[in-house]
Amino acid sequence: MTVFEMIINGDIPSTKIYEDDVCIAILDIAPRAKGHTLVISKQVYPTIADAPTETLAHMMDIVKKVDVKMREALGADGTNVIINNSPASGQEVPHLHIHVIPRYKDDGISFFPPSMKYEDGEASEYGRKLAL
Numbered sequence: 001m002t003v004f005e006m007i008i009n010g011d012i013p014s015t016k017i018y019e020d021d022v023c024i025a026i027l028d029i030a031p032r033a034k035g036h037t038l039v040i041s042k043q044v045y046p047t048i049a050d051a052p053t054e055t056l057a058h059m060m061d062i063v064k065k066v067d068v069k070m071r072e073a074l075g076a077d078g079t080n081v082i083i084n085n086s087p088a089s090g091q092e093v094p095h096l097h098i099h100v101i102p103r104y105k106d107d108g109i110s111f112f113p114p115s116m117k118y119e120d121g122e123a124s125e126y127g128r129k130l131a132l
Contacts, residue, residue, distance in 0.1 A: 002095040004040045017066070022058045025066060028099070032109060035074050035102045037066050045096040047085050059098055066100045076102035080111060 006012045008024055017037060018025035028036040039062050045051035063081055070076040082099040084091035103109065118126070 002044060002093050004093055004095040004097065005044060008040070008042055017069075018062060020062075022055060023062055025062060032080075032099075032101050032111075033103065033107065035070055035076070037070075037100045038097045039063050039066065039100065040095065040097040044094075046094040047091075048083060048096065049085075051096050055096075059096075063098050063100055070100065070102040074102050075104075077105045078103045082111070 003012065007014045007026065014029075015027040016024060017027065018039075021042065023039055023041050025037050025039045028038050039059050041051060041055055041059060043051075043055070045055070048056060067079045067081070070079055080099070080101040080103060082101070083097075084099075087094075101109075
């Protein structure tokens, strides 16, 4: 059982800001910024590839509402919306969840390392590999 299942079941306390039949939204207990929210699927899906499209769409609708609320209630200038999708990406709990982190101009928070560069011809090679 994941920590998120225990939160959903009420076995672990949380600060809940939203709940419906598909997902729950809670404040992260180790926030990157105050108000950092997790939108968590109620069914356990380890990654986005495992989740039904309808579930993902609904969760993103809730993310959008959280974003709007952060701008209105907290005065956030923007948000980071992040899904760590498998352990290689930093996912610590194998249960689909979306981070919504309020951001402010010049807040000094950074999530990304310096950019990489493609070698000559490499971008087109990656483009071919990833073409849908």
